[in-house]
Amino acid sequence: LSIKKEISNIQELELKKLQNALLNMQKEYDVLLTANNLAEKNLKEVESKVLSMKGLDMALMNDSEAVKDTVQSLSQQTIDVLEDLLCEQRTAKMQGHMMTRLREEISDCRVETAKATVFAEQAKHDFLLASNSLQSNRQDLLEDEAAFDKLLASMKTKKEHRDLKLSMLNSISVE
Numbered sequence: 001l002s003i004k005k006e007i008s009n010i011q012e013l014e015l016k017k018l019q020n021a022l023l024n025m026q027k028e029y030d031v032l033l034t035a036n037n038l039a040e041k042n043l044k045e046v047e048s049k050v051l052s053m054k055g056l057d058m059a060l061m062n063d064s065e066a067v068k069d070t071v072q073s074l075s076q077q078t079i080d081v082l083e084d085l086l087c088e089q090r091t092a093k094m095q096g097h098m099m100t101r102l103r104e105e106i107s108d109c110r111v112e113t114a115k116a117t118v119f120a121e122q123a124k125h126d127f128l129l130a131s132n133s134l135q136s137n138r139q140d141l142l143e144d145e146a147a148f149d150k151l152l153a154s155m156k157t158k159k160e161h162r163d164l165k166l167s168m169l170n171s172i173s174v175e
Contacts (some may be wrong), residue, residue, distance in 0.1 A: 004117065004124075007116045007117075011116070019106065047078060050075060053070050
């Protein structure tokens, strides 16, 4: 019974650890998702600025060099934001895989817990059978000992009776 409790306690601790790890991963995922959404918003803003700058570039041909630099800078910012966005998406995907794996491990732990519980129940059943058999054998032993004690008492009584008769015969033969 204590083995069952110990196994159950260990498995519950492992299950809690895995659930906590899963919750932490979900929190990290939520943070990354928020950052990803912010990056997408920033990307849209940058793209909007790029479009605005391109329109401004066409309108202001005299100052085209400055506009070209600005467009180039905004294009680089757009590329950087896109790279960051892709990185965030890969991270989110990896966390999704990790959450799936943790769920599978939790499921495996539950299966192992069920197996251990069945094993503990079988051991308990076997112990009860052995205990009942031992109790039955003790009862038989007590009955056999009582019968043996009766036989010993009967033999002692018969011996005393025989010794008494023998002494009477000896005393008659001596006379």
